[in-house]
Amino acid sequence: MSGPGAAKKVARLEQLLGRVQENRARPRVATPDAPVEAQPTATVAVPDRRARAPRPSPLEMAVEAASASPAVVVEPPAPVPPPEPATTPPQPKPARVAARVAAPAPSAAETEAEAFPNRPTPVRIKAPEKLAPAPAPVEVAPVPVKPARAAPPSQPVVRATGEVAVPTVMNFGQLLDRSLSLRPR
């Protein structure tokens, strides 16, 4: 196979196998045989990008971002000193905010209840009832159990869907080795 399509496939396969990591260790611009450069379209895009930006590492980018706005970082301490307790609105603690959010029937229902004391407020009761019967562990358990449950003692989960029957005595390593021994005819 040849052409850009094939080169692209090879490049993607290299990603799949993690080989690109080795290539990355080398300077990319100086590797003409790198899988990415094998494809014409990608060759233009990738080196250009690197030529423009000389590979800023995440750390460098973080440093740049911090240095780009130094005033913002430095300034806050200066204006902060005299925070008047009378003028500053009381900031709710995170726990309180969470509690408010979690409350099923917010202020609307409360005010409504105050205005109409005889009217029932079923929302408050229903919400906890709906949430309560679903404990977290129950959700986790069924998923991992499924494969084991689906495997009766005599019948393996690994099913034979091809023409050849599955040999009964075979460990995982042998099964895997067989698959990995396959070669193009």
Place this chain on the structure above:
Amino acid sequence: MAEARFDPGGFYEFNLAHGAVRTRDGVRVLVLSDSVVAPLVSAAVKNGDLTPVRRLGRQLGQLVESSLGSSVRDHSPEAVLGYTASVLALFGWGRLELTRWGDALVASVADLPELDDDYLGIAALLGGLFSELGDREVACVPSAEPGRFILVDPAVAERVWAWSRDGDDLPSIIGKLAPGGAS
């Protein structure tokens, strides 16, 4: 064969005081939504480096190994599948099944998160996972059918990948393979 079942109880330890989540093996993990991970994996595919995803697969394989207790290779396929599927499920990577087509092993993952169009992210993850379990390098090549991956030797992965990209379905790809055939 009486095999021990995977016990999901206490798999995660949530330490609210320290704001950390760890597996029972002590590996610290982060809980991320798939909408966050998907662009990261897509970017990794575009940048040509899925090594971190493959490394994650190896870590999952180590969790399976530690749960099974001894060499994974010596266990029955059913036990390995049960434990592996459980660990994958606990990390939210979908429901794993293994199917055997003649000599070829095919991994199928249902309900997998949508990460990249070509399933290269999950393929890299499975590759790392089965490499760890098999004590040898394994390539999981995405087939034309979504969510199905053929486990092959990395030496032939390129050819299999080409067939798959050319639109060959699973039976025809496997039909082109033979045990120990000329590479």
